[in-house]
Amino acid sequence: MDELAARAAALAARRPRQARLRRVGTSRAGTPLWLLSVGHGARQALVVAGPHANEPVGGATVLRLAERVLADPRLTEGADATWNLLLCLDPDGLRRNEGWLSGPYTLGRYFRNFFRPGFLEQPEWLPEGAAAAALPETRALLALQDELKPFFQCSLHGVDVGGGFVELTRDLPGLSRRVAHAAARLGIPRELGPYDTLYWPGLGPAVYRIPPPCPRDLAAAITEAAVESTWYHPHRHGTVTAVVEAPMWGVAAVEDGSPPADRDTALRTVSRTLRQDTRVLERVLTRVRPHLRDVPDAARMLAPVDDYLLVCPGLADAWDPDAGDPVRPLPPLSSAHLAALRIAGRRIAVRTAGLLHQLVARAGHDPAGALPELDGLIDAWCADYHDGCGARWIPVARQVEYQARVVLAAFELAGRSAPAAARTGEPDWGNEPVVPMHRE
Known part of the structure; x- marks a missing residue:
């Protein structure tokens, strides 16, 4: 700054x-x-x-x-x-x-x-x-x-x-x-x-x-x-x-607009992984939260943790072909979409782990023994980004x-x-035509 x-x-x-x-x-x-x-x-x-x-x-x-x-x-x-x-x-x-x-x-x-x-x-x-x-x-x-x-x-x-x-x-x-x-x-x-x-x-x-x-x-x-x-x-x-x-x-995979070989299997894997990661992180949070009361600004650090864990179950269900919302089904998906969903699910998990790691480190002690586990999770999930997804700086x-x-x-x-708003002074929301979703 x-x-x-x-x-x-x-x-x-x-x-x-x-x-x-x-x-x-x-x-x-x-x-x-x-x-x-x-x-x-x-x-x-x-x-x-x-x-x-x-x-x-x-x-x-x-x-x-x-x-x-x-x-x-x-x-x-x-x-x-x-x-x-x-x-x-x-x-x-x-x-x-x-x-x-x-x-x-x-x-x-x-x-x-x-x-x-x-x-x-x-x-x-x-x-x-x-x-x-x-x-x-x-x-x-x-x-x-x-x-x-x-x-x-x-x-x-x-x-x-x-x-x-x-x-x-x-x-x-x-x-x-x-x-x-x-x-x-x-x-x-x-x-x-x-x-x-x-x-x-x-x-x-x-x-x-x-x-x-x-x-x-x-x-x-x-x-x-x-x-x-x-x-x-x-x-x-x-x-x-x-x-x-x-x-x-x-x-590179987020640029692959080709049809996926097995859409449903990929979605099940992403959803199952997100549920598993969420359960692990919820258990860690339950163990460490009582020890964070005296950590400066802990409430502000925990707010995004609670936000992420709040949305995970709904996201996992929305992406799961066996548990999706029939009122709002997933749109047609390309290989790029599946790569993006895999990245997004992992992003929520590793961000949560990173925030918890900082909080425990700031506490100056680790009575719940969470730091080694959080280090292991962060290392494994970052390795999946690097080796599994091919993420490059x-x-x-x-x-x-x-x-x-x-x-x-x-x-x-x-x-x-x-735009029309400049002429009329009124919002112009949705009057212009748009290309159908995901047409390339």
Whole structure:
């Protein structure tokens, strides 16, 4: 966080006529929320980095974007645009991940230092609507959206294991081709069946349509983002939002759009594995929870643990062909979908183990004897990612370059058309046609 702020301040000092840095809010721990603005055009673009604490690539991407925009007047004067770059939406959470940010970049080091707050403390979500937003980070972003009324908003995310993809609140024809080009040039696998978008309409390979807000219970909201969010809040201003996901460890199998050889057997394996992992982690949690009362900030660390274990049984049932929901059956699945589901199930388990490992280590003693077991679980599950899934580290420079290229492509395409909301002042949710789900 300190490096991000220092580099942005140095850039603004170097180019004071084109770039300005201002404080637009304060985090719960008192960290400033910094906005770097480049250009003086009437049309506002807003790019939000760091909405998820464990996804740091966006901070480097906004600095790269600032340099690109300063170097190319076509992106400011030529587009009558101002770029507004929020350096990090959750600086407190990012600081908790600094244990792995300096490397070496191994899966074990990442998960043993992983932090992401519980669902209700993630600043992009509005589970009770914008008026009831409680987090200061969320309120600062909502105020910024209403101040700027951006024609284009981008939320920068990172996939820990998998591939790159984009989620849109409105179709941007041609973006899928641009994503494919950037991914091919940089050796980034595209995720053709992300777990996040399993039930969402496809707008082309690796590009998906975010459904309009639909309040549901907490478990559904955690797994499907089925609540109002800051992605949709500025829709009333005619904003199109792009959520750009860039992977840290790439897996080639998520790009395999071929029909699976044995869909049901693969799904049963994923579901059975998730149930087994969940039972193991629940037993560990039961043993260690009584010994964590005096650990500083234990409640905040346990919140995501409880969230993950809450959703596991429902996910295992939803993915199980013998126990699925007949009202909401699984869509047609490619080999890429099955690879993504395998990765997602393991992700929940190893994140939970990593958080519990940190809590027990912070306690300074291990009366329940959990650390050796948690170490063994993390090592085994990371080895499955590396050896079983073929997960390979993608250098930071390539992650950043890929994400920056996709943002610039989406910015250009968003500037070519004005949505109905911009003309009528009313939300335009779902009026434009979309490609049938997963058509490639």
